[in-house]
Amino acid sequence: MPVLIAHVIPRSPGGRAGIQAGDTLLSINGHEITDVLDYRFYMTSSHLQLALMRSGKAFSKEIRKEEYDDLGLEFETYLMDKQISCKNKCIFCFVDQMPPGMRESLYFKDDDSRLSFLFGNYITLTNLSEKDIDRIIQMRISPVNISVHTTDPELRVRMMKNPAAASSLKYLERLVQAGIHVNAQLVLVPGWNDGTALEKTLQDLGKLGPNLQSIACVPVGLTRYREGLPELKPFDRQGALDTIAIIHRFAEKMLKERGNRIARPADEFFLKAGIEPPASEYYGDFDQLEDGLGLFSMVRDDFLAALEDDQDSRAQGIQSIVTGMAAYPLISRLAEQAMEKHPSLKIHVYPVRNTFFGEQITVAGLVTAQDILHQLAGAELGERLLFPSVMLRWEGDRFLDNMTVADLSHALGVPMLPVANDGWELYEAMLHRDMGNPT
Secondary structure: OOEEEEEEOOOOHHHHOOOOOOOEEEEEOOEEOOOHHHHHHHOOOOEEEEEEEEOOEEEEEEEEOOOOOOOOEEEOOOOOOOOOEOOOOOOOOOHHHOOOOOOHHHHOOEOOHHHHHHHOOEEOOOOOOHHHHHHHHHOOOOOEEEEOOOOOHHHHHHHHOOOHHHHOOHHHHHHHHOOOOEEEEEEEOOOOOOHHHHHHHHHHHHOOOOOEEEEEEEEOOOOOOOOOOOOOOOOOHHHHHHHHHHHHHHHHHHHHHHOOOOEEEOHHHHHHHOOOOOOHHHHOOOOOHHHOOOHHHHHHHHHHHHHHHOOOOOOOEEEEEEEEOOOHHHHHHHHHHHHHHOOOEEEEEEEEOOOOOOOOOOOHHHOOHHHHHHHHOOOOOOOOEEEEHHHEOOOOOEEOOOOEHHHHHHHHOOOEEEEOOOHHHHHHHHOOOOOOOOO
8 A cells, every 4th residue: 555755854865866745655676665664674775766656646766875774754654554453352451441531542452563573562463464474574573572372272262252363373383483583472360371271381382492582471460440341360379379380390491491491470470479579680681571571670680789889878868759569669678778878868668559440450550640649648758759650651741541740740749750660760860869850
């Protein structure tokens, strides 16, 4: 499908060639351009022949540029076409558990292989065709993040409520055999795909070879908005311990055979089990950090390294930190160690119960502004309030419930500063040495 050019950057290769906004891009070097992957893959050459359309008339442009330089063409949307939505009705889908009245974008179910490559999103393979798989292999789109959940075809269909969930498993083997690296995600639901089902899934995935580079085992997240949805239960402490044991047995086997554990439990499993997450070395290259594997350990270990490296103990002042229930013990412990080193420093750490989504949800990234406001009203907050930047949408200006940082700061009567999930940055922010500008 031809794509309309919305803007041409002045003095870019495309601009110098006379391409204009409103032109339609048809092909590059004879290859049809339908979306951002086609465009970025085929424009990398230093010698390009572009077929275009202007006012209904076809024309062409020959462009020479440095290899990998951008042409300077911009389109109406980043993907250059519509984002592909999910066709599944997974029993654990978080989008189906969202409360009414939130931003429209929060109700969109993404299952787009292009976003998996570009931004690390997860796909299920259920809406891909043989042609789509061929393109991933041809373009060397790697790594691809895939929500597998189980390798039992019948169970996968029951969990995802899509007949294609069974047949699409065949694409896993095709991708890894073609040299595409795959990161697999297993959202584990007690009584469904844990226990012996999990053992089988791990064994099946382990047979795929070294291009199956990691397996993230994540506990199901359940909000209080599940009316009309299947009745599911969260992991309890014993269930978390049992699941960790299964994963560790498989991981140790892989470590001996391949030198890589491959499979790891999410941080939430360790916290639910009451176990201190392992040291950072356990997580290798942190292949699935964004899925909650190793973030706890990375922040902790980097913070302690910053603490040990600091030769100054004169920090002072009073400030506070807000976080989710899961991270509260860690952040409290780190704050205590910072105060031990800096006797004139006072740090208040406040956990926030998630009454908005339900108290089963304990991660900081799903804490809303209204819960912070209601639970911190009247608390001693000091000179400013630090909070994890993951509480904000990607634009960095609003919480999930649409309240802006400025509005919450005004309501609490204290400047607020977002802090990234980085132990060094957290340490510097606790000591007021950061360069950030509070809202």
